[in-house]
Amino acid sequence: MDISGFFPFWDKIDARDRETLGSAANVRHVAEGDVLEPGRDNCTGLILIGGARLRVFILSEEGREVTLFRLGPGDVCLLSASCMFQGVSFDINIIAEKGGEIAIIPTRVYKTISDRSAPLANFTNQIMAERFDSVMWLIEQILWKSFDARLAEFLLDEAELENSDSLGITHEQIAYHLGTAREVVTRMLKYFVGEGYVALARGSVTLTDKEALRKIAGK
Amino acid sequence: MDISGFFPFWDKIDARDRETLGSAANVRHVAEGDVLEPGRDNCTGLILIGGARLRVFILSEEGREVTLFRLGPGDVCLLSASCMFQGVSFDINIIAEKGGEIAIIPTRVYKTISDRSAPLANFTNQIMAERFDSVMWLIEQILWKSFDARLAEFLLDEAELENSDSLGITHEQIAYHLGTAREVVTRMLKYFVGEGYVALARGSVTLTDKEALRKIAGK
DNA sequence: TTATTTATGTGACAATGTCACGGAACGCGC
């Protein structure tokens, strides 16, 4: 796995540092369901995603989850190296939704180089800003969107990601993504069925009227 | 107003760049209630806070607000220069809660130097991470704290900030901070009065049992 | 088949948000 493609200014980084980064990168394969960060004590390092899909989420003390964002091929996960910054105290969890190759650069190595390399530090900045943006989007969703809109949007996004209108997902999994209770999802899906937007089966939701769902999602 | 104190690695920045930053800094005084960023079109620049207190919040289309965080003396506001990053699309609003001196460094100047200066870029990173942390804290509050806990915590924080147990604040202002409706605040405050936690008067809330409030706030 | 696990359905209730008011306190001009 070639890591140079992840860094847009690869050629502006010092040659010795490129070497260091390359050899520090720990390439491995993750399988679906693998846990990359278990919440506490999270400082695996910078994760460069080759072919996997990762879900980054937070977890409450009571075990409720909310998905912050998902990362796919070509993305870089920075929060898994959040200990390189002072004053960051929140915990995140990362799990592989789809298996594939990833490369991990240990936090210390990355930080050392970043400290003296402007291109790398600015790259870090850019990634951080993008994640910040995702999280702000989430806040706005949670605060100002009604649940039907959030569910509709989730289903559409999911269909896009999976490239299929038939989603193999349980109500409980949806609830985890959206940070609500299963019963609430069941109730709303039931309503969607009544309106003809989706069809349900055990462990699956099929979108039957995407146009209507888009309307509900408010876009 | 001396801006060097804001940058922990001031002496590691190139002398010419220090000069440029210093002369680009636009020092001015803001009065209470002044709007520094009106949502859309936000790229005032990096704001260095001398003596003012700023409130950074987001606004829904319906006019509902939520406070993201507040900044005081010695703090740096980065989101007011968020256009220096690609892909950042959320809008923020900034208003002065307390008058005082601030210095503004235009985004372009800051970005130019940051692009070639590792210390500055890493400083930017650090600030961004801290703001990210604040926002994550907010998400956790919104998602898994009940409203009584959030209100109690807000009142305690406010008393700390104002250095007084008697707060000159209306129910509506509290609602804006917490992103809810005035009636909800009124209702809960009424309950707090019944329990003897606070005393109310027009335009003011007085904390009468901080210990109990801390307990409710969950800390 | 029978048991067990996993997924879904549902009703009652609690917490919070929305709406439509009414009334009380304050500021201001007289």
Place this chain on the structure above:
DNA sequence: GCGCGTTCCGTGACATTGTCACATAAATAA
């Protein structure tokens, strides 16, 4: 002082979402 408009607060009815306690049904294992 008085009237009067504005701001702030209180309240009831209802909608939405979250919680809890189950029942049922479909898959899977024994």
